[in-house]
Amino acid sequence: MSTPRMYRIEPDALNELIQSLRQQHYTVIGPTPRGAAIVLDEITSTSQLPIGKTDEQAPAQYRLKERGDDAMFAFSAGPHSWKRYLFPPVLKLFSSRKNGEGFQISEELPSSDHEEKYALLGVRACDLSAIQIQDKVFGGGTYQDPAYVRVRNQAFIIAVNCTRAGGTCFCSSVRTGPRARVGFDLAMSEVLDSEHYFIVEVGTDRGENVISTVTSRAAEDGEVEKAEHLIRAAAQSTGRSLEPDNTREILYQNSDHPRWDTVAARCLSCANCTMVCPTCFCATVEDTTDLAGTSADRIRKWDSCFTLDFSYIHGGSVRPSSKARYRHWITHKLASWVDQFGTIGCVGCGRCITWCPVGIDITEEFRVIRETYLMKRGTNPNKE
Amino acid sequence: MKKERKPKLAIWKFSSCDGCQLSLLDCEDELLAVAENIEIANFPEASRLVVKGPYDLSLVEGSITTPHDAERIHQVRRSSKVLVTIGACATAGGIQALRNFKDVREFTSIVYATPSYIETLNKSTPITDHVFVDFELRGCPISKVQLVEVLSAFLNGRKPTTPTYSVCLECKRRGTVCGLVTHGPPCLGPVTQAGCDALCPSYHRGCFGCFGPKETPNTPSLAEYWKGLGMKNLELLHLFRSYNAYAESFRKESEAHEK
Numbered sequence: 127m128s129t130p131r132m133y134r135i136e137p138d139a140l141n142e143l144i145q146s147l148r149q150q151h152y153t154v155i156g157p158t159p160r161g162a163a164i165v166l167d168e169i170t171s172t173s174q175l176p177i178g179k180t181d182e183q184a185p186a187q188y189r190l191k192e193r194g195d196d197a198m199f200a201f202s203a204g205p206h207s208w209k210r211y212l213f214p215p216v217l218k219l220f221s222s223r224k225n226g227e228g229f230q231i232s233e234e235l236p237s238s239d240h241e242e243k244y245a246l247l248g249v250r251a252c253d254l255s256a257i258q259i260q261d262k263v264f265g266g267g268t269y270q271d272p273a274y275v276r277v278r279n280q281a282f283i284i285a286v287n288c289t290r291a292g293g294t295c296f297c298s299s300v301r302t303g304p305r306a307r308v309g310f311d312l313a314m315s316e317v318l319d320s321e322h323y324f325i326v327e328v329g330t331d332r333g334e335n336v337i338s339t340v341t342s343r344a345a346e347d348g349e350v351e352k353a354e355h356l357i358r359a360a361a362q363s364t365g366r367s368l369e370p371d372n373t374r375e376i377l378y379q380n381s382d383h384p385r386w387d388t389v390a391a392r393c394l395s396c397a398n399c400t401m402v403c404p405t406c407f408c409a410t411v412e413d414t415t416d417l418a419g420t421s422a423d424r425i426r427k428w429d430s431c432f433t434l435d436f437s438y439i440h441g442g443s444v445r446p447s448s449k450a451r452y453r454h455w456i457t458h459k460l461a462s463w464v465d466q467f468g469t470i471g472c473v474g475c476g477r478c479i480t481w482c483p484v485g486i487d488i489t490e491e492f493r494v495i496r497e498t499y500l501m502k503r504g505t506n507p508n509k510e
Numbered sequence: 511m512k513k514e515r516k517p518k519l520a521i522w523k524f525s526s527c528d529g530c531q532l533s534l535l536d537c538e539d540e541l542l543a544v545a546e547n548i549e550i551a552n553f554p555e556a557s558r559l560v561v562k563g564p565y566d567l568s569l570v571e572g573s574i575t576t577p578h579d580a581e582r583i584h585q586v587r588r589s590s591k592v593l594v595t596i597g598a599c600a601t602a603g604g605i606q607a608l609r610n611f612k613d614v615r616e617f618t619s620i621v622y623a624t625p626s627y628i629e630t631l632n633k634s635t636p637i638t639d640h641v642f643v644d645f646e647l648r649g650c651p652i653s654k655v656q657l658v659e660v661l662s663a664f665l666n667g668r669k670p671t672t673p674t675y676s677v678c679l680e681c682k683r684r685g686t687v688c689g690l691v692t693h694g695p696p697c698l699g700p701v702t703q704a705g706c707d708a709l710c711p712s713y714h715r716g717c718f719g720c721f722g723p724k725e726t727p728n729t730p731s732l733a734e735y736w737k738g739l740g741m742k743n744l745e746l747l748h749l750f751r752s753y754n755a756y757a758e759s760f761r762k763e764s765e766a767h768e769k
Contacts, residue, residue, distance in 0.1 A: 161714065162692035165685065186735070188691045205687045215683035392735075394728045396700035397675060401682030414659065415666045417543040428683055433675040434725045448726060483678075483690045483700045484735040 131328040132345040133337060137198070140314075140324060141172040142340040143284075147245040150336075152282055155211055156247035157204065162190055166206040169247070176201055183293035183476065185485030199248060199316045202292025203475040207404035208253055209260060211244050212278050213271075219411070219424045229422075241273075245282040249310065251303030252295065252475040254285050256404030258309050262467045263407045282332065285310035289317075289356035291364040294476030296489055299367035302473045304360045312337060315353035325353040366479075368489045369496060370460075370470050376492075376499045377461040381453065385494045390449035392484050397430035399478035399486070400455065405471045408436070431455050456491060517566035517665065520552035522586050524572030524579050525606055525634060529651040530597035531555055531571045540658050547665055563589035567664055570643075573599040573634045575606060580631070580640060587641040594660060595637045598650035598753045602722050605650075607634040607756035611764075634756070647672065650720040650753040653705050673704050674725040677717050680708035689716055696736065696749055701727040701759070722754040729763035743767040 135143070147154050148170065156169040159176045169175065175198045182189045183202060193200055221232040249257070257278075264274035288297075288304035297303030306313040311333035315325045325345050328334045400406040410429035415422045429436060432451050437444035445451045463471035472488065479487045521531050535556060537544060544550075551561035568590035574580050587593055595601050603610065609617065610633045618625040637643055647660055656672055663670035673679075677699035681688065689711055690697050697716030699708070703724040710717050723729070733746050744767070751764035 161687060162689075162694065163687040165687060186691055187693075188688075189693065205691075206685060210685065215685075392728075392731050394676070394700040394731055395726055396678040396724075398678045398682065398688065398700070401679060412671050414671065415662050415668070417540065417547050417658065417662050417665060419666045428679070430675070430679060433673070433679075435673065435675070446726075448728065481688055481691055483688070484731055 131334065132350050133326045133328070133342040134345040134349055135324050135326055135337075135340060135342045137172065137196070137322055137324070139341045140198070143336065144169065144171060144247070146336060146339040147282065151243055152245035153242050154245045154247055155208075157199070157201070159190065163188060164190065164201050164204045166204070166208070166210065172198065175199075175248075180290075181292070183295075183480045185294065185479050185487050186482055187293075187485070188480050195318060196322055197316065197318050199286045199314075200290055200318075202288070202290070202295055203250055203252060203404075203477055205402060205477070205481060207402065207475070207477065208246055208249060208257060209404055209407075211242070211246065212257065212281065213260060213264065213274055213407065213409075215428045217273060217426045219426055222422050222424075224420045241276055241280070243280045244277065245284065247284045247286075249283055249285045249306075250288055250297075250475070251285065251306045252297045252473040253404050254283070254306050254309045255302035255473040256475070257283070259405045259467065259469065259471060259473070260407060263405075266467075282336070283310045283312075285313040285329075287313060287315040287353070287357050288360045289315065289353075291360050292476055294366065294479040294487075295474055296364055296366035296368050296476060297474035298361040298364050300370045300470065300472055300474040304364075305357045315357060317349070317353050317356065319352075323349070325350055366476070366487075366489045368460075368472065368474065368492055370472075372499075373460040373470055373492075374462075374464055376496050377457045380495050380499060381457070383495050383498060385491065385498075386449045386453045389452055389486060389491050390447065392486055393448045393452045394483060395432045395448045395451055396483060397432040398481050398483060399488075400430040400432060401428060402477040402481045403459075404475055404477070405459075405473060406430070410435070431458070456488060459488075460492060516547065516549040518551040518561060518563075519548045519661075520563065520565040520568045520586075520590065521550075521555070522552075522568060522570045522572075523554070524570065524583065524600065524637070525575040526572030526597065526599045526604065528555060528571070530600075530649070531569065533596075533652050533654045533657050534569075536654050537658060540654075544658075544661060548661065564591065565589055566591050567661075568593045570595045570600050570637050571597055573603045573606060573636060574631070574640055575609075575634045576630055578629075583637060583640050592644045592664065593637075593641070594645045594647060594664075595643050596647045596649075596652050596657070598648065598720060598722060599634075600637045601646040601648055601757075602754045603634040603636050603756035605753050605755070608751065609634055610756050611751070636756075645670065648703055648705055648721040653707070655707075656705055675704055676700050676724045677702045677704050677706070677708050677711070677721070680704045680706070681711050684708055684712060686712050689714065696741070696745075698732075698749065701729050701732055718752060719750070719760065720753050722757045723759040727759045729759050730766070733763055733767065743769050 158174045164176045181201045264271040285306035310329040313327040408429045434443045459471040618628045660670045695716040698719035699717035702719045703721040705721045746767040750760045
């Protein structure tokens, strides 16, 4: 399509959209307040959205707040990411039964006709980039992950552009947001001033078919511009940044930087950063047997490079110290990821900063190392 | 096919509350399978019948707190091919290891009418301080899922899958929102070994550290961070000094805040 198709829908029509998706047998996953945070779960109506709620985020800190208005998407990336649905935390790969001297593997699990057909509502630009990165990891290359590819291909994506910068995120510096560019079926921007409406951009024919089932009209230029202005303002008010260029040289040349010791003294090697990261894709495979030894299951679980077992080979763990593990994580995320997949593995969502129990900030750790690199090259980092 | 002899299982109790060995009876769904595949040869909580040793597998519950127990554990070891300790008492000295930080004679003189009847050691110590232990299963109490896993691994001649990483991985897999970050109660999850499937945080409680220190626990960093948030030394001492008070890193951390 040449010019993006833009519609205006009212908040009530968003509910029509959810119902329409449900009628098309989608399980709609969206943000919903639960306890102390806005999490992702199945929603069946807009009343379950975090209406009038927002979050305040800082390193190791997340607080849910009331806004006192009707905003539905006035919050930032929360504790859950969409990878829970595309790359489930625990997945049974197969069962096997003893069969005489050998064994027989059951039908592949989960069987594809029982797999969920998800509509992901409220995917932020950073998370949209994260999904595209995981598409390369699981769906690209010679060996594809069949479970991921099946669920992913069926997923309907409704992005939501950010009109407010979160306390720990930095998408504009890593060029992933706050505006969703590609990879969505529909992308919405919420406008709430004298009126409350959504500008909906259509990304695919599938998106066009769905939006045609709800009450809408073509958006006027002024309405679109109002939304664009809010997105630009969000980009300008971002408090953190991570400079994504030359990350490979910077990190590869600084594996002995004293900063690794400083951060290792703080790092708990608890793995929270990797669990909340929307691009971290590591998993372990565990086999369990029943007591009689007649059947065995193979189960895949989210794993982390922060565990000792992760790098355990004959003779011991390759990365016994927290220093080695933290350095490995950030070096993979920002440098060797480029060698592997062509982009850095960080999308600037800020989750690893918010959900680190001691508030380690990836942007700050990288900034210190980058400064040393620039200093050695004779570039003043403040004037650069 | 020749009918093979079922492996003989014995359960031994030292200083403990019996909660861990009762986890075996708690297995319910798996109990019949256990009984089908294992001869329960010595399990006073379930049956008075005691089959003579030697035993293929011994599960040892409890810590060593008396001179008599310090002798008896050697007999248990001699009669066992494989010895597995179960629970925080057997692997770290248990809650009764709180005595290790104080003078036991002072306690007995206050508590008992005739303290001279009490024959007890100054310290409550884990089984591994006394005899060779083949495998340690953590928890206060142990997880029945992990117990079945250990039995199943033993019967099938494989290594049990009992991860030594933090509780946080289990919390995040479950999708539980972190209490530490959302102003919930103090939580030892980031320094505690997984195995309970992050039970307490899923009920909005902090982790109490029942499964003891995880691999490479960084307790000083967590304590330092909490101090920065205004936590007092006494609170820190109490957090680290509970069910696994005498496990090395928890012991050192509680001692660091002893003032």
